[in-house]
Amino acid sequence: MSRKNPERSEATRQLLMDTARNLFIQKGFSDTGTPEIVSQAGVTRGALYHHFADKKDLFHAILEREAIQVAEDIESVTPPSLPIRDAMIQGSFAYLDAMRVPGRTRLLLMEGPSVLGLAAVTALDNANAARTLREGVETALAETGQHDVSAQALSDLLSAAFDRAALAIELGADASEYRSAMIRLIDRALGFQS
Amino acid sequence: MSRKNPERSEATRQLLMDTARNLFIQKGFSDTGTPEIVSQAGVTRGALYHHFADKKDLFHAILEREAIQVAEDIESVTPPSLPIRDAMIQGSFAYLDAMRVPGRTRLLLMEGPSVLGLAAVTALDNANAARTLREGVETALAETGQHDVSAQALSDLLSAAFDRAALAIELGADASEYRSAMIRLIDRALGFQS
DNA sequence: CCTATTTACATACATACAGTATGTATTTAT
DNA sequence: ATAAATACATACTGTATGTATGTAAATAGG
Numbered sequence: 001m002s003r004k005n006p007e008r009s010e011a012t013r014q015l016l017m018d019t020a021r022n023l024f025i026q027k028g029f030s031d032t033g034t035p036e037i038v039s040q041a042g043v044t045r046g047a048l049y050h051h052f053a054d055k056k057d058l059f060h061a062i063l064e065r066e067a068i069q070v071a072e073d074i075e076s077v078t079p080p081s082l083p084i085r086d087a088m089i090q091g092s093f094a095y096l097d098a099m100r101v102p103g104r105t106r107l108l109l110m111e112g113p114s115v116l117g118l119a120a121v122t123a124l125d126n127a128n129a130a131r132t133l134r135e136g137v138e139t140a141l142a143e144t145g146q147h148d149v150s151a152q153a154l155s156d157l158l159s160a161a162f163d164r165a166a167l168a169i170e171l172g173a174d175a176s177e178y179r180s181a182m183i184r185l186i187d188r189a190l191g192f193q194s
Numbered sequence: 195m196s197r198k199n200p201e202r203s204e205a206t207r208q209l210l211m212d213t214a215r216n217l218f219i220q221k222g223f224s225d226t227g228t229p230e231i232v233s234q235a236g237v238t239r240g241a242l243y244h245h246f247a248d249k250k251d252l253f254h255a256i257l258e259r260e261a262i263q264v265a266e267d268i269e270s271v272t273p274p275s276l277p278i279r280d281a282m283i284q285g286s287f288a289y290l291d292a293m294r295v296p297g298r299t300r301l302l303l304m305e306g307p308s309v310l311g312l313a314a315v316t317a318l319d320n321a322n323a324a325r326t327l328r329e330g331v332e333t334a335l336a337e338t339g340q341h342d343v344s345a346q347a348l349s350d351l352l353s354a355a356f357d358r359a360a361l362a363i364e365l366g367a368d369a370s371e372y373r374s375a376m377i378r379l380i381d382r383a384l385g386f387q388s
Numbered sequence: 389c390c391t392a393t394t395t396a397c398a399t400a401c402a403t404a405c406a407g408t409a410t411g412t413a414t415t416t417a418t
Numbered sequence: 419a420t421a422a423a424t425a426c427a428t429a430c431t432g433t434a435t436g437t438a439t440g441t442a443a444a445t446a447g448g
Contacts, residue, residue: 029308113303114223114304114305114309115308118361149378150374150375153359153367153368153371156358156359156372157355157379159358160354160355160357164353165347165350167312168347178344180343180344182351184343185379189378189382
């Protein structure tokens with residue numbers, strides 16, 4: 001019962017995911033071939049197709065790992081004890097910081113919807129970062145007794161705005177300008193400040 | 195001087211763009227092959243590669259045509275005579291309506307950034323729909339004397355929210371909920387209403 | 389109006405990738 | 419100890435992209 005195979009498999013899986021991630025964020029999904037991935041990883045295409053159903057499945061595994069890490073970063077700075085406005089602001093900043101990890105914007109925001117379909121990426125997001133945002137919006141609206149707007153819709157629009165901020169900053173925009181605009185949106189849309 | 199070639203070329207170009215558009219919105223860019231495109235169009239791959247540098251160039255031409263049409267729809271309902279708040283609301287609704295033309299969300303919002311890169315699609319947007327939005331935001335902020343926020347950043351975040359609303363509606367969400375949330379964002383973020 | 393050149397394609401070819409089928413050595417279970 | 423399952427490697431097939439080349443029609447020039 002030395003249990004060598006599970007560790008071996010997991011090591012190969014992570015190796016393929018790490019190697020493919022590097023290539024995907026440099027050249028994109030479609031311009032990265034499986035021969036190049038396995039060559040850099042030091043294995044063969046047989047290993048890749050043993051661990052993953054196809055190239056998209058490998059991409060999905062990479063995105064899922066990434067989405068979980070982003071959500072963990074957000075939740076680590078937004079304990080339930082934090083006042084809701086502080087949680088919203090801190091959570092938003094944590095999201096922007098998390099999205100500065102190289103490649104995350106490209107993987108999660110640009111290539112993801114195209115390669116896996118919008119539904120699959122939305123599902124990933126709703127289970128991670130977007131969920132934390134929605135919980136915050138629901139709390140904020142409930143605390144101030146505002147029931148004239150759909151928390152889901154408002155949270156979704158804010159989530160898109162945050163995504164765009166991450167992309168703008170990545171493209172070289174002034175981060176402080178976008179942070180200010182985000183605070184303005186949070187404060188006004190959620191009724192913290194008018 | 196009968197000038198037959200320019201018309202012939204333009205007809206073939208539009209035929210290829212129309213045919214490819216149908217396939218791209220059904221199966222996506224990478225799952226649509228050039229053999230299938232030219233087969234449906236009734237020409238050969240020689241014609242395609244005569245008029246377009248490559249498959250991506252064909253895709254870019256389709257997106258540019260689409261972006262221009264969306265901007266025209268918006269500008270047709272927002273004459274300069276309209277009060278700025280009305281223009282913002284009407285323009286936003288016109289955008290949502292324009293994006294309900296089948297395939298537009300997929301082409302402009304999902305596949306575009308992945309296939310052409312974010313910079314190229316941003317350039318297209320900044321020359322069309324996003325430009326009309328930014329002009330409106332600048333007017334609104336100037337009229338109410340709010341200079342404590344970057345019009346570019348705020349307009350960019352709102353643009354992303356509108357994009358998301360179009361996607362949500364396409365995925366079956368309640369359109370009126372998203373329209374309400376959009377009005378709330380416009381009114382509060384731009385200071386029309388607190 | 390006749391000829392040279394350019395345009396608008398069609399055809400043929402080289403290269404490369406995705407996915408699958410099959411073979412093999414190493415673990416693991418019995 | 420042996421049978422079965424696992425973790426790969428190798429070989430093959432089909433299809434796509436981009437390019438090079440060939441050809442008929444259109445246009446320009448003298």
